[in-house]
Amino acid sequence: MTENKGFLNIMDSSVWGGMEQYVYDMSEELQRQGVAPFVLTDMGNPNFINRYGEVATVLTIKLSKNSRYLYANTVAKYIHENNIDTILCHTGKFILFALLLKKLTGVKVLFFKHNVLPAKTDIYHRWIQNQVDSFVCVSKCVYDAQVVKEKQEKYHLVYNGINTHRFPKVEVEQSQNGIFIVGYAGRISIDKGIMELLGAIKILHEQGKNVELHMCGGVSENTLSQIDEYIKSNHMKTYVKNLGFKKDVNQFYRFIDCLVVPSKIQEAFGLVICEAMYCNTPVITSTSGAQEEIITHGEDGLLLDTVTDTTIANAIVYLMDNPAEYEKIRKKGYHRVESTFTIENMVSSIKSL
Incomplete structure (x- = not known):
C-alpha cells in the first residue's frame, strides 16, 4: 500500500x-x-x-x-x-x-x-x-x-463515523422538577416518524407522565405547519419545543434524557443515533435500515419493530421506569460507538483502499 x-x-x-x-x-x-x-x-x-x-x-x-x-x-x-x-x-x-x-x-x-x-x-x-x-x-x-x-x-x-472531537464532555444544567426530556434530532419530516413521536408524547401526558419533547433540526414549511396544527389542536405547546437547527448539538444531546429517532424509511446509517450514544444518551429507534447494525435491542439501545404512537410511548416509559436498564444502555451505547463508529476508524479504512 x-x-x-x-x-x-x-x-x-x-x-x-x-x-x-x-x-x-x-x-x-x-x-x-x-x-x-x-x-x-x-x-x-x-x-x-x-x-x-x-x-x-x-x-x-x-x-x-x-x-x-x-x-x-x-x-x-x-x-x-x-x-x-x-x-x-x-x-x-x-x-x-x-x-x-x-x-x-x-x-x-x-x-x-x-x-x-x-x-x-x-x-x-x-x-x-x-x-x-x-x-x-x-x-x-x-x-x-x-x-x-x-x-x-x-x-x-x-462504516460512517462521528467526529468525536465535536462532542467533548461538558457540564450541562439538567432539567428541573423531575421532567424527563425526550429529544429528536435530524431532519424533521413526516417520513421520519415525527407525527408518531408527537402522538406518543400526547399519550404519556394523558397517562400523567412528566415528559417534554425537544426537537432539533431543519424542517420544511409544509411539515412545520402540520406539526404546529397538531400541537395547537392537542394543547401541547407547554411541553413540546421546536429548537430549530443547531450547529452545536453536543449540549443538546447531553441535556436530553433519551433520543427518539422513529424513522419509517430505510436509513443508510444513523449518524444522530451514534452522536447521542457517544454523549451517553440512550436511543430509541426503528428497524428501518442500518439502525440494527448500530444497536442491539435491550443492550445498547431500544429498537422498534413497528413505529406507532403506542410503541414509542411504551419504549419511553420503559426507560423512565427502569433506572438500572437505563444506566446499562447509556454506558454500553457509549462504548459501542467509541469502539466502532468513529471518524478515526472511518478515515483509516478509507486510506487503506
Whole structure:
C-alpha cells in the first residue's frame, strides 16, 4: 500500500446536509492523520467555499452540468501540482467528471454510496463499475443493496463515523422538577416518524407522565405547519419545543434524557443515533435500515419493530421506569460507538483502499 498524498472530494449541493457534513468531518480527520484534504466545489456557492475552507484547501470551478467539463484540464493540472492521488465522489452526477479526471491524471476514484438503493446493471452503469477503483458503502444494508457480484472485490463496507472531537464532555444544567426530556434530532419530516413521536408524547401526558419533547433540526414549511396544527389542536405547546437547527448539538444531546429517532424509511446509517450514544444518551429507534447494525435491542439501545404512537410511548416509559436498564444502555451505547463508529476508524479504512 502506497502512502496517501492528497484526497480531493467533489462536493456541491443547494443545502448543507448529512453528506456534506460527512465530507467536512472527513477532511478534518484527514489533516489529523497527515493526508492533505482538498474540496472541489462550485464558484457560486459561498456557503460551501467558506465552510470547507475551515478544514480543507478549496478549489472552485463552474460545476454545473454544461460547464464542468470545460475546466477538466485546469483541475487535472491542479491535481498534478498538489500531489493529489485520490478523488472521492459522493453522487452520480459527478462520477463521469471524476472518471475523466482519472483518465487525465491516473489518480484513483472512490465512489461513495450513501443511500439504500439497488445497484443498476445496464450498460452505462456496468461501464461505471468497470472504471471506478473502489465503491465505499457506509453500512451493510447499503453494501447488500449495491454490491454487484461480478465486481464484488471493488465494494467495501466502511462504516460512517462521528467526529468525536465535536462532542467533548461538558457540564450541562439538567432539567428541573423531575421532567424527563425526550429529544429528536435530524431532519424533521413526516417520513421520519415525527407525527408518531408527537402522538406518543400526547399519550404519556394523558397517562400523567412528566415528559417534554425537544426537537432539533431543519424542517420544511409544509411539515412545520402540520406539526404546529397538531400541537395547537392537542394543547401541547407547554411541553413540546421546536429548537430549530443547531450547529452545536453536543449540549443538546447531553441535556436530553433519551433520543427518539422513529424513522419509517430505510436509513443508510444513523449518524444522530451514534452522536447521542457517544454523549451517553440512550436511543430509541426503528428497524428501518442500518439502525440494527448500530444497536442491539435491550443492550445498547431500544429498537422498534413497528413505529406507532403506542410503541414509542411504551419504549419511553420503559426507560423512565427502569433506572438500572437505563444506566446499562447509556454506558454500553457509549462504548459501542467509541469502539466502532468513529471518524478515526472511518478515515483509516478509507486510506487503506
